[in-house]
Each structure stands twice: as C-alpha cells, then as structure tokens.
Amino acid sequence: MDKVAIVGFYQVKPGLDLMMSPYEMLFEATRGALDHAGLKRDDLSTVIGCNNDYYDGKTISNCFKVEAGGAYMKDESKVEMDGAHAVMYGLMRILSGNHKLAMVYGISAPSCFPYESVRILETDPTFDRPINLLNGYTAGGMQMRAYLNAFGLSEEDIAKVAVYNLKNAAKNPLAIPEAQKTNITVDEVLNSEMLSAPLKKLMYPILCDGVTALILAPERQARKITDKPVWITGVGHFNDTYYLGDRDLSSCSSMEKAAEKAYKIAGINNPKSEINVAELFGHTACEDLILAEAAGLADKGKGLSLIDTGKLNPSGGTMAGYTPAANGLTRIVEAVKQIRGEAEGHQISGANKAIASGQVGFCAQNNIVYVLEGGE
C-alpha cells in the first residue's frame, strides 16, 4: 500500500447540546482542519462526509452540507456508517491517484434526536423489529454476559474498565464534562442504574453533539504540508453476519480479521509489543476489552491487563463522549495526536505506532482498523 498521511485534523469540542446548527458545527470542523494543516479550501480535491439520515432527521442529509463541508464544486461523496469507514473511502480515493487532498468529516447532533430509539430502525424489520427487544442496551448486556461467562470474569472487572475510561476522560480536554470523573470508584459504577443486565449506566457512553474532520494526502504532498505527518500504514475492514445468535459475542471475529489484515499490510508481526496506543471504538466498557483482545493486544479474556499499561483508549475512548457517525474519526484523530505528541493531558510517552478502529452494527458487527505510524 502506498503511503498516505493524515496532515490535518480538528475536533469540535463536544457537548450534550452545543446549541449550534449542524452547519455551524461542520464549518468549524472543516475550517479548523484546513487551518491546522495550513491549507485553503481551493487545495482540496475531494470531500467524503459521514452522517446518517436517521440521526439527522432528514433525507439526503449531506445535500445541504455541501458548502459548510467545503465540498462546493469538489468531487464529493458520503459514507453512511461510521466516520472511520468514511476515512476508508477517502483513502481509496487518494490511493487511486485521482486525488491529492481529501477532507473527511463525521457529524451528528444527538441532542436533536432520540438515538437509542432510532436504533430500532437498524434492526431486521421481519423479526427483531416487531419483537422490539434488540437495542444498544440489550445488545451490550448480552455481549457483556457472554464475555463474563466465557472467561469467568465478574461485573467488577468491567466496572474497573469503566473507571479507567472515565478517569482517562478527565485528563482529555475534549471529553465532555459529564464524563470527566477523577474520583469515580468501582462501587459507584456497580451501583449505577441497570441498563440491561449486567450492563450498568456508567459502563455505557454518554451521547453528545460533535464533529470531527481530518485531511488525507499522499506521501509527496504530505511531506510538503506538514513536518509531522502521521502515516496510515495498514487498514483492515470486515463485516460479520447480523444475527447475534450466529456470532460468538464473547469475541469479535470481524475485528480479528480486520486487525489481522491491517497488521499484514503494515508488516506488524507482534501487535502486543509493537503497538503503543490503541484508540478503539467500543460501545460499552466491556466491548473495549473484546475489541482490544480481537486486535491481538491481549490474550482472550486477559484484556483487563491492558488498563494497567494505559495504552488502551488513553483519551477515555467513546466513554469520553459518544458522537454517532464521528466516533471512529475521533478515535483516529486521538491516535494521531498521540503519535504527534500533542495529546495534552493524556499523552503516552514515546507513542509511535497506534491502531484506531471504527464500527457499526449491534455488538460491533462491522469493524474497520487502521494502523497509524509516525516518523519518516
């Protein structure tokens, strides 16, 4: 794979309700990313957006985001999954040689829509929808039960992950204040409201408005634009079957395959020792562990050990603020910051090789993983 770099990025500071129109939010992000890279809008050749018509409450929600997204009279398209998937399309456009500079953005404003209720429309309309039992909470609950049972772990172990994430969020200036809990304890997590047994409220992320944008460039252009390019050296993308009953929820086979492919492209043989930072998009504290294990960062059932090393989600992950359609992008941007040494309160010293992931679907059905590297 030819080298492609992330040369600029910007994340709008998320909040429960930003009281901004989506176009204002989007403009701040795209303008911010261009300024960060020291580029003009004229320099862009393609723009890939990521938003979801149901989350935006509007059909063809990208058609009015043309101007704010910087896409006017640019080769434009939209991916309706996670922001990380949109990066894949941007990457393809750069690798094709047709484009030299791609803007990718992900946006949603859950303050304007009932995200968890809207997820009923993601279920299979013949069986799951009429029964109306499958949603983000129940899927997370079943997955957590499967994981605990498979490896003989306790709810306390997952609560430890939630505490770890929320404490990390406290060090991340771009986490929402509601998630920044310096003094949180395991007991507090275990005593929080039950969402769907055994999943507790504090093991589940808080929805917030937000936009993240980044700019991709091929090697030659990247070296001219920035002194600190972060290279995408590997990418893997896999999709599993939909029905939860057909999958082993205690692990995540699509993530395993995606990571394996990404490592192969990047030439990584031993992810456990080679990867310094992992910014993974897990829907729950438990899923963070499942994804990290699937990505080969720890043995199966031993993911908990990662919180001692601190290399899993130093930003707090999605627990620092969950923005549908932008989560994966935010993870990538966080990993990029780590490699550039610009993660303010939560910098891992010496981070040079990172992975970042995005996903869609219940229990992480469709996963995409990037290997990011600094240096020459």
Next chain:
Amino acid sequence: MANVQPAVISAGFCEHASKRSDVNMAELVNEAVEDCLNKAGSVEWKDIDYVINGNMPAFEGANMPELWMTDHMAAKNKPLLRVTTGGTTGGSVFVSGYYAVASGLYDMVLAVAFEQQSCGNTTVGLASVALGELSIYPSLGYEATRLRRNMGAGAAIGVASYQAMNYMRRSKATEEDLARVVVQNRRNAAKNWWTHLKMPTITIEDVLDTPYISYPLRFGMVCPASDGACAVLFTTEEKAKQIADVPVYINGVGSYANEPAIIGVDCGGAGQTDPCEQLGAVKSAELAYSQAGISFPNKEIDYAEVYSPFPNQELQWVERVGLFEPNSAPEAYLNGVTALNGEMPVNCSGGVNSTNAIGASAMERPAESALQIMGKAGNQVPKTVHTALGHGWGGAINLISHVVMADEPQRKFK
C-alpha cells in the same frame, strides 16, 4: 489516470415493478446479485473481496439495512461499505466500486444498489429534504401561504417543474418536445426485460392527454415509483481480460457537488437562480472526460444513459454533459438522433422515466451503458458501442455522478 485500471465485468438486475410484494428487501437485492454473478462467468461469491451497498435511507424506514442484508449479498466475513447520496446513490455506489479497485486494495468488488419503494412513503421521505431548511423562511418574513404554494407541487416534481420552465424558456422547447422524450423512453422500456412501465404503443397525444401535476409536467410525463435492485461487479484490467468476453473499462469518474437548490431559491447559502444551469454536471463531465482523454464528447461518445425522472431533465442533461449544443436537444429528439438506431442513442434501457427504483436508478445508468458496450443490453443498439457514459443526479439537484466507460483501457500519458 488511476494507478490500477478498473473494469466492469458484469451487471445484474431484478425485475422492477411498482410492488414487488413477493420478496422482501434482502431477497430483492439477492435477485440482482444472483443475476450479476450468473453473468460473470467463473466468478463465485467467495471470490468477491469488497461489497458496497446503498439505497435512499429514508424511503423504506430502515437504517443501514445492509447490516441485516449481509447474508443476501455475499458480505459475511467480507468488508461492507455503505454509500448513500440521495438520488445519486446508485451512481455514488458505482463510483466507490471504481475507487475500491483503483486504490489497489481490492480486486473483485461487488456494488449493489436497491430501492423497495412499496415498503415506505417516498414523498414523505422526500419532503423532509426541504422542510428542515424551509422552516427558516417564516422567521425571515416569508409568508406561510407563499411557502405552501412553492412547496405545493410536492417533493421531486416541485424542483423539476421549476427546472422545466427554466429549460423551456431557454431552449423554446414545447410540451410536445417533452412528450416526445417520454414516448421514446417508454417504447424503449417495452423492449428491455427488467423495466417497470412498458408502453410499446404510447403516442405523444396519449401523454399530452393526461392532466398536469405541476405545470409543465403532466401525469404521463412523470417517472413511476418502482421496486428494484441493480448489482455490478468490478475488477482489475488483468482479471477482467481473463473473465469477461468484453471487459468494460472505466476511464473517468466525476461526482461534483453543487450548492443545493430547492424550488429555484437556494437555502444553503448563496443563490442558485437557474436550476437547469447545472454547473455540477458540467464540471463532473469535464473531469471524467479529461481522465478518459475525451476531447470531443459529442463525437467520441457512442451511447449515453442519463438520469431523467422527468423528460425536461433528459433534454437538459444531454446538453450539459456535452453531447449536444445548448438548446439543441429538442431538435435532436425530433430528428431521431437519440433513437435506438440514431447517431447518439440515449436511454435505450427506457431510462429513469420508465423505471425508478430511486437508490438503484443512478447505478442502472452506467450498468446499462456497460451492457451496451458488452453487446448484452436488453434493448441493444444496432451499432457497435465503444465509449459510453452513465450519469446520475440527486440531493437537491446538486449531487452528480458521471462515469465514462469504453472497450479500451485508458493508457497513461505522463
């Protein structure tokens, strides 16, 4: 231009109708996928290494349906990407199929686009495109009655009638000219197996005898709402030569975004006063032609499929993409230039005017163009087609896709 030369080796369809109540969405998609793979020679499901899917999200009331349709389109344990851009969705899915191969990351890519409009209410879905934006107008002193009058024509046709009037004023086209386009499309559709409105004996008088929906567009000129799906298989030049009798090389793609236009006034920023000007289509076509090394599209292109739910759009698009001089399309249609045996056949599949499964429509355009080059189209033109284009539009007539294909790959001249 691309580092890897992508090619189309197969295109499949399901039968389109107003209500395909015999199948659900997943089965509908599966019909097109099976048809595509059956025509693809030795290719099997396991050979596919990337799957791209798209439809109009709001029409069936299903968000990201590709997740539960996974098993019906060979996407289990494979990468699956969803691309949606409104009416352009099919075209955008096609373009992303091109990029998946051109990137060098994947070499057997299945792109699927579909719509089962009978599962939902399209007009309600479309109304939400504009309503959110128009809600600002009352606060700016725009009277509610006037707003209602402007929106009164409904969703897509509301935009199209403004477009039609602008076009007719520019080109002096008459209602007969519009009806002539409809007659050509519906008669063509009668000869193509998968289409929806098959009318082999329709006349201009029949069309002009129907009531107005929104001046100047009459009931008989409006596209149907269809259920249907389309699947296309992309691969590299090397593999295509081994697999297909006539590989169709994709030599240029463009998908420019213009500013959105609703009812002739723009709500997104600046003012777009002429919705038939279509700068986005002009620029997309220019980009695709320059990639494909085409200097004289009106001479070098042998066949065109343009996205035209309404007949005025067909006249306007063939001019904007450079096939005819501005304002000359009505005369070309009168003289039979665009007919099956004409010099520049257009929409011999029957076009969107005869079959509109919205998410799939913009993919059916390049898919049919590819089949014409292969010589396997349902309504095959008698002459040999070397170079063909497939065009799509969507959003508030601002998102464009433009694909140029040929039986010869584009060589790099660098």
